[in-house]
Amino acid sequence: MNTDSRNRGRSCTLIYIVLMLLTLVTWVVGRLGLQGLPVTLSVLALALLKGQLIGDWFMGLRNVRGFWRWAILIWLAGVGVLVGVAFFFSSGLH
Amino acid sequence: MQYQSQAVAKLYFTAAIGLFAGQILFGLILGLQYVVGDFLFPEIPFNVARMVHTNLLIVWILFGFMGAAYYLVPEEAERELHSPGLAVLMFxxxxxxxxxxxxxxxxxxxxxxxxMTGNDLLPTMGREFLEQPTITKIGIVIVALAFLYNIGMTILSGRKTVVNLVLLIGLAGLAVLFLFAFYNPDNLVEDKLYWWWVVHLWVEGVWELILGSILAFVLIKTTGVDREVIEKWLYVIIAMTLITGIIGTGHHYYWIGTPEYWQWWGSVFSALEPIPFFMMTVFAFNMVNRRRRNHLNKVAVLWALGTAVMAFLGAGVWGFLHTLSPVNYYTHGSQITAAHGHMAFYGAYAMIVLTIISYAMPMMRGRKAANSNRSQVLEMWSFWLMTVSMVFITLFLTGAGILQVYLQRYSDTPLPFMVVQEKIALFYWMREVAGVVFLAGLVLYIASFFVGSKDPEAAVEQAASPTA
Amino acid sequence: MTRGGSLPETSRYPPGDLAVWIFILAELAVFAIFFAAYAFTRMQHVALFDQYQATLDRNAALFNTLALVTASYFVVRAVTAIREGRTASARNRLWAAVGMGGLFLLVKGMEYAHHLGEGIRLSTNAFYMFYLSLTFFHFMHVILGILVLMVLAMRTAAGHYSAQSHTDIESGASYWHMVDLVWLILFPLVYVMH
Structure with a gap:
């Protein structure tokens, strides 16, 4: 039991470091003023990935079966499609 | 009935049912005036009938809420009411x-x-639902304060439960928000803005807390499910109600001269107002399915489930129909609003009051837990007659509303208001017929208090056999 | 507990109270609609959104993102601690998360002070309407989340929870992660993507 939760603790620390690094990447993209649809959609994809990491590891949905296993992913997919479509169609509308 | 003082609720419930009957009678008069314009003119003009219909609704619901509080607060707090005498006097x-x-x-x-009533000293009259003379409004405040004092003292010195606290917050909010009925700015935009603080924040805010706590109380009593489980649901439903309902006020701020951001705030938040109602439906059915016992008062359980379903349909679905600002641009103030108003008020507030009456009245009239089978069956008939006819009233008004919006506002050649009213008269006639059926249901409801009252109480073996 | 493969035991429901999870889904729905509304309104005013997005303080937003993620991490560690029955450690980590949330409020508050000082209001333009609405609605959630964590920390200190019984902590933790999750989308959407 103890080693188990210690392992989980270590995994979460790793996830935490990944989340911090990905956040820095997003910030650097903004900082460099990178533009264009591929950049924008990549930033969105990174955000969705971070969201899924939160859902799986921090919220613990990794160990859940059925609907709740996918609840956060479904939400992220919905947000991703809606926001992605809007940005896709507004690119080049400057 | 565990505490003597709970009996004051009987007065309140009796008055509520009486005023309910009055409301329905005026509703029928009003419904007929839609198609026979001079019916009962000049004795009861349309505007007066409408005012009486809506004011009676509010007053009987308030009587019902107060009765519910007087009944359930002592039981939850596990002590007698602070002052039964004050409760009777205020009644x-x-x-x-x-x-x-x-x-x-x-x-x-x-x-x-x-x-006559000196409105020019402190002008508060002339606004929809708040037509009462200023002196009546002051009376309402006094009654509300005395009521809150009585209930508050009982709760504070007794056992504190989530049901009681949510109910108290709801009732206190009801009283505080009513104070905006006295605020009557000259600027028409501000006038409307604050008017909604009474009207909207009552029915889509604090009244929902009252509704939630009464429903939770009846479910705790009839299903025997653990209080902790029910309380958790109540918390979540209340939180969601407040988040969506308070900012959802914005759906009244689309076209009255308020800033443009209300289009967004109002649309987004009120689009989510069905969620707490949906949770309430899931909650009620879930609790009944997990019941630890089959309560003898089956008709009370029927009312509770009916409330959850009809509140979701009337307040949730029919509210959503016209809450988004691009839709509301066409539909505001049409018969769609009337359709929503009818099913929401009946489904949420009339039915929750009838639920607590159905649960509490048998015990206050000397039964152990429930009425006789004959009486319960009759009450179930009245449930179905009133509920189904209300569904039809809503559908006919929705039909009228869609046609009205199209002919009067959407089509390329819009027609004048009265021309359109002629064209939708068929819907008004059908609505009136459904209204008569509703009245029949109400008559059966009242009869159920007298029929079978000498019969023995519904018994365990009869109650247990038909259910799974 | 079977640990034959690499997969630990799975359960049908997420950690914490199911009612709280339904609440979380409802909240996420609100934010999803707001995000979509932002993106689709931006379609009508691309130049305006890009112009005023540039006036936002991206460094403050970076700091705030790091603060929220760190708070979430502390919350995760607090749950781990209470599952092992280490009450004092759980309490400390909850307070650390509260501290991080407090930093978020402070920095965000300074951003608001700056914008309001420049006379920016909800009615200024469509971008600021969404910027203020979205971030403030989230701000309120951070406040609520902090209050929840504070209550949990105090109750943990008072010995309410143990390795066997700590559903409240799991519920509160899930709620806090939701607040974090929303910000992780909000940050790139409002501050970076153009």
Missing amino acids: WVFLVAGALTILGYLLVPYSGLAK
Whole structure:
């Protein structure tokens, strides 16, 4: 039991470091003023990935079966499609 | 009934049912006036009938809420009411003030009533639902304060439960928000803005807390499910209600001269107002499915489930229909609003009051837990008649509304208001017929208090056999 | 507990109270609609959104993102601690998360002070309407989340929870992660993507 939760603790620390690094990447993209649809959609994809990491590891949905296993992913997919479509169609509308 | 003082609720419930009958009678008069414009003119003009219909609704629901509080607060707090005498006194004050006000509406022209009651000293009259003379409004505040004092003292010195606290917050909010009825700015935009703080924040805010706590109480009593489980649901439903309902006020701020951001705030938040109602439906069915016992008062359980379903349909679905600002641009103030208003008020507030009456009244009239089978069956008939006819009233008004919006506002060649009213008269006739059926249901409801009252109480073996 | 493969035991429901999870889904729905509304309104005013997005303080937003993620991490560690029955450690980590949330409020508050000082209001333009609405609605959630964590920390200190019984902590933790999750989308959407 103890080693188990210690392992989980270590995994979460790793996830935490990944989340911090990905956040820095997003910030650097903004900082460099990178533009264009591929950049924008990549930033969105990174955000969705971070969201899924939160859902799986921090919220613990990794160990859940059925609907709740996918609840956060479904939400992220919905947000991703809606926001992605809007940005896709507004690119080049400057 | 565990505490003597709970009995004061009987007075309140009886008055509520009486006023309910009055509301329905005026509803039928009003419904007929839609198609026979001079029916009962000049004795009861359209505007007066409408005022009486809506005011009676509010007053009988308030009587019901107060009765519910007087019944369930002592039981939850596990002590007698702080002052049963004060509760009885306030009942008579409220009833007499209410009756005088309605008589004033019926017997004196409205402007004359305003003059008689000194409206120019503190002008508060003339606004929809808040038509009461200023002196009546002051009376309402006094009654509400005495009521809150009585309930508050009982709760504070007794056992504190989530049901009681949510109910108290709801009732206190009801009283505080009513104070905006006295605020009557000259600027029409501000006037409307604050008017909604009473009207909207009542029915889509604090009243929902009252509804939630009464429903939770009845479910705890009838299903035997652990209080902790029910309380958790209540918390979540209340939180969601407040998040969506308070900012959802914005759906009234689309076209009255308020800033543009309300289009977004109102649309987004009120689009989510069905969620707490949906949770309430899931909650009620879940608790009944997990019941630890089959309560003998089956009709009370039926009312509770009916409330959850009809509140979701009427307040949730029919509200959503016209809440988004691009839709509301066409539909506001049409028969769609009337359709929503009918099913929401009946489904959420009329039915929750009928639920607690159905649960509590048998015990206050000397039964152990429930009425006789014969009485319960009759009450179930009245449930179905009233509920189904209300569904039809809503559908006919929705039909009328869609046609009205199209002919009057959407088509390329819009027609004048009265021309459109002629064209949708068929829907009004059908609505009136459904209204008559509703009245029949109400008659059966009242009859159920007398039929089978000498029969023995519904018994365990009869109650247990038909259910799974 | 079977640990034959690499997969630990799975359960049908997420950690914490199911009612709280339904609440979380409802909240996420609100934010999803707001995000979509932002993106689709931006379609009508691309130049305006890009112009005023540039006036936002991206460094403050970076700091705030790091603060929220760190708070979430502390919350995760607090749950781990209470599952092992280490009450004092759980309490400390909850307070650390509260501290991080407090930093978020402070920095965000300074951003608001700056914008309001420049006379920016909800009615200024469509971008600021969404910027203020979205971030403030989230701000309120951070406040609520902090209050929840504070209550949990105090109750943990008072010995309410143990390795066997700590559903409240799991519920509160899930709620806090939701607040974090929303910000992780909000940050790139409002501050970076153009």
